[in-house]
Amino acid sequence: MIKLERLTKRFGDTTVLDGIDLEIQQGEIIVVIGPSGTGKSTLLRCLNFLEQPDGGRLTLGPLNLDLTQASKSEILAARRHTAFVFQNYALFANKTALENIAEGLIVVNRWPRAKAHQRAREILERIGMSDKANAYPASLSGGQQQRVGIGRAMAAQAEVILFDEPTSSLDPEWVDEVLALMKQLARERQTMLVVTHEMAFARDVADRVVFMEGGRIVEQGPPSELFHAPQDPRTRDFLRKVL
Numbered sequence: 001m002i003k004l005e006r007l008t009k010r011f012g013d014t015t016v017l018d019g020i021d022l023e024i025q026q027g028e029i030i031v032v033i034g035p036s037g038t039g040k041s042t043l044l045r046c047l048n049f050l051e052q053p054d055g056g057r058l059t060l061g062p063l064n065l066d067l068t069q070a071s072k073s074e075i076l077a078a079r080r081h082t083a084f085v086f087q088n089y090a091l092f093a094n095k096t097a098l099e100n101i102a103e104g105l106i107v108v109n110r111w112p113r114a115k116a117h118q119r120a121r122e123i124l125e126r127i128g129m130s131d132k133a134n135a136y137p138a139s140l141s142g143g144q145q146q147r148v149g150i151g152r153a154m155a156a157q158a159e160v161i162l163f164d165e166p167t168s169s170l171d172p173e174w175v176d177e178v179l180a181l182m183k184q185l186a187r188e189r190q191t192m193l194v195v196t197h198e199m200a201f202a203r204d205v206a207d208r209v210v211f212m213e214g215g216r217i218v219e220q221g222p223p224s225e226l227f228h229a230p231q232d233p234r235t236r237d238f239l240r241k242v243l
């Protein structure tokens with residue numbers, strides 16, 4: 001359903017993504033792991049066109065794009081198929097939880113305010129935060145803020161949600177409630193591409209774990225195989241440090 005071919009990204013003279021091939025099936029939960037500085041965030045950001053790729057093709061629903069030559073309208077269309085959850089939540093500080101969830105529907109999808117607010121109330125219920133509809137981010141815990149960040153991605157009804165280390169900024173006490181919400185989405189077979197260092201989450205939830213190093217996919221497979229019988233010495237070395 002999503003097919004990425006030969007994705008390349010450079011920053012100056014440095015090749016950060018060196019020909020990434022990745023297919024994601026509908027309903028699939030993929031966890032991306034690897035050392036820091038290896039290009040995991042850049043991969044997600046390229047998929048959402050937050051970065052301009054230097055090469056590659058992307059097939060996404062009805063779209064088949066040369067990533068170096070995509071037009072503005074093609075990029076906008078492709079963006080509607082993906083939603084992004086940021087490490088630092090990236091909520092609007094001057095908007096309530098409800099408004100944060102509704103904002104994209106109003107601005108990007110051009111929904112009328114009342115309809116967007118109705119959807120946002122449904123989402124707040126699903127993320128267990130109906131009582132916080134009118135709360136501003138500063139009055140919410142880190143866990144609650146990130147649940148709103150996930151709620152905003154859910155509201156977009158994108159084919160795939162991209163999570164970039166969604167629990168890395170959280171105090172330890174809030175990590176579980178965010179992971180629980182992500183597990184709920186996984187049970188509903190929301191297609192997800194998740195960069196995380198939460199190995200227990202990867203083991204329990206992922207259909208496939210992708211290990212990246214140096215801008216390349218080194219090895220991938222079901223968690224039962226990748227964690228227990230990694231084939232590449234780089235994978236073994238990384239797993240020894242984090243497991």
Ligand code: ADP
Pocket residue numbers: 011016034035036037038039040041042043
């Ligand atoms: P990861 O998420 O795996 O830690 P990143 O994708 O953030 O890795 O970064 C990969 C490499 O690209 C790093 O060396 C980083 O310094 C570099 N990089 C990321 N973003 C930029 C940028 N906007 N400008 C220059 N270099 C960048």
Ligand code: MG
Pocket residue numbers: 040041042165
């Ligand atoms: Mg990163």
